[in-house]
Amino acid sequence: MALLHTVNKSPFESSSFDTCLGYAKDGSTILFIEDGVYAATTGHSVADKIKNASGVSFAVLGPDLQARGLESKLADGIKVVDYDGFVNLVAEHDSVQSWL
């Protein structure tokens, strides 16, 4: 079972990303959307957690990143997807868990 996890809360205001990371198994993907995209930027403690999470793929919804003015701050190793890409990720995985 490959799961797609979505995180829509800022990692600085909510524990949902940490909880998600604890449940993410090898082969799963974590997609950052809405205020979750703040996790996908560089230069803070959350970026290290992403770097150290081997076996898990990371993606971020480009429109949400652009809205917040943070495209230039995107961390390495995180794939940017658009809405079509979001749909593809859903189709490619067996199921979706939204960490609301």
Place this chain on the structure above:
Amino acid sequence: MAIKKFMYINRKAPYGTIYALESLEVVLIGAAFDQDVSLAFIGDGVYQLVKGQNTQAIGQKNFSPTYAALGDYDVNKIYVEKESLEERGLTLYDLQHLVWEDEDEDWAEKDSIRLVSRSELADVIDEQDVILSF
């Protein structure tokens, strides 16, 4: 009417919730009452001031240009907490450059943003008559 010190404290990132936009609306309405207004950006609130926001693809209004107009409403004390920027990997250069024109000094252009530490900001908050939280 005596002039009171009003502070608006902003702690939420823009777009994910409605707080940032609502705060800005209230600040603009409040500016009509000639009070001594300050804004503080703490925690994820600092993300409201990040430059280069483009909301075209999410179908929401980009209200970030409005911050640059605050100087024209005599809202020119904008406190940004240093620790909150650092915790998020941001510097002052990632934020919009907000200015106001000082009519007492031949309309000299001055910076509106005051970068302050958490303890300095605590002192500023302590001096306020009215605090509005968003």
